[in-house]
Amino acid sequence: MADSGQQHLPTAANFILSGTSPGAKALVIATDITRFMVAESGDALSEDWSFAEPSGGARAVAMIVSDTPHVFQIDVGASGYYGYEVMDTCRPLPDSEAGNADLSLLSYLDCCENSFREYQRRVGDVDFVSSFGYLAFHTPFGGMIKGAHRNLMRKVAKARPAAIEVTLMTQPFTAEQAVNWHLVDACADSSDNLLRRHLLRLRYLPKTGTARYKHYLRELDDLLLPSRDKAVAANREVFSDQENLRKIERYVNTGQFPWEGE
Template sequence: MKRIGIDAIALAVPEGYVELADLAHARSVSPGKFVDGLGVERMAVARAHEDPVALGANAARRLFAMSGADTSRIGLCVVGTETAVDHSKPIAAYLHGLLALPTACRVFEAKHACFGGTAGLLNAVDWIASGSARGRQALVVCTDVARYAIGSAGEPTQGAGAVALLVSENPRLVELEVGVTGSYARDVHDFWRPLHSKEAVVDGHYSVQCYLDALTGAYEAWRHACGTDYSEPIARRCYHVPYGKMAKKAHRHVMALEGKGEAEADASYVEEVGTSLRLPAQIGNVYTGSLYLALASLLEAEASRIEGKRVALFSYGSGCTAEFFAGRVASGAGAFSRALRLAEPLEGRRRYTIPEYEAIRRADADADRRPIESANFGAGTVAFLGVEGERRVY
């Protein structure tokens, strides 16, 4: 039986963020509501040059640089996103060029709201398990800019960033339980991004209920798929994190399905979920990458302590679909996570004032039509420069 899973992870985040306490003051809301009520401290804010292609390319470049992996071994490149830059040309095609991946490579974009990255990951795992990979590896990049209307209830749950995953045999971080997943799907209008708008439309409280219903369905299906392996203990749980409090609600929900009360759920929450929420609290919702940002956060904080232990993963995409699955932290993952310096991209970020953030949002409206600008974005950084003859230039 092949051992297949996540071999390496890397992040890319925009260079600036908004402090949620500042946003709360500007919107005449108690900071406690955003920081404690939602469980978010900062939200990353993407400027025009930090589009989903640039963020995705920067995460992937970092992945190869930090892990020592070789781009010539990539035979599958999938980008999960719900912030497409084109109806036809996938972000994966841009990344294929920017990373100089082999021409003998299957390349496409996957969309189902925040589930797109998981769709890429699980396809990559099956591609390897089936034998189609023939020793090659898969690159899965989750990249998004989360946008809600200024002043709306969703505004404090924005964010932006990319998570790149290398999927391979004999993974150095997390070996996944191949073929043992629980799926759930239902056609709902909880959250969507109409073609005419860059901002999401959301029925916020209904979306929370849809998430929890999907969690029930996926969890029950996963328990069934596990059979007798179901009783093996789970040491840590990573949930899709639109905001930290949602993961807490999710954990209480799963524990209730296990017949445990709120007090018992809250007692296990700190140990089983807590460290996976540290990086999401500093970045906000990164949509497709959110679950894998939580996993990176967990590994960054305590990979050494949980080597050999089982970790459960729950991915939710509005609209909606969900999957519950599990894996085991690889032996040596502690030292390798440290070498990957997972949290380094968050260092030295700039704190935007609220007027600066609002100006960035106004500029965003025309960003996809702006003419080419030459600017110095730092050596080795991919940036969106503008459009020339309807072609996006990086």
């Protein structure tokens, strides 16, 4: 079964990591079959096969696990597991199936979400959007994968609906569309004017607000305090430069920014 491969891959990796047999390799084979039935009109030589499940498909994969990976390297210890028993599908006979499709779909969504949360609990600082280069899902059918990804983006990443759709599309979109979808705050033909407009808003920030934000950044990253002396020295160098002082004075008198031309 397909699920057995998911279970035996970490087992094989742990065997290699144990060093029980230095230089050894483990072969993991995962297979799945399509359950189908023979139509009544078929005969022994040319059976008329028909699928008993629309999402069925035969497939197999073989993986060699070693201490010298070539395709990908496993992040040892970074894993999250979640599961429970649920009677979503029952096949008492090869040509007979009973179950609850809604229960199957909802269980899949639930397990995807909680597997990530368990991974996040074990690993620590993990972001669903930025921490992974690729995502591989168990794929009964395409719509289930899209639903699982959308569910994780909404519940875990707290993404807006438009942002979720962007992660699932391959077509380009304009800056105006990005604004309408609330992916960016603003856009304009002139980036210089847009930047100036937003920078001018900084003058309305109260000193207490700026102090609180600096305190927040200092608590967030303890690298800032050791860098204080270097930062002070760099600022003294910048503000002792006569050319910089002239441009700052020009801004005070004319409103022209220091980086703008004469």
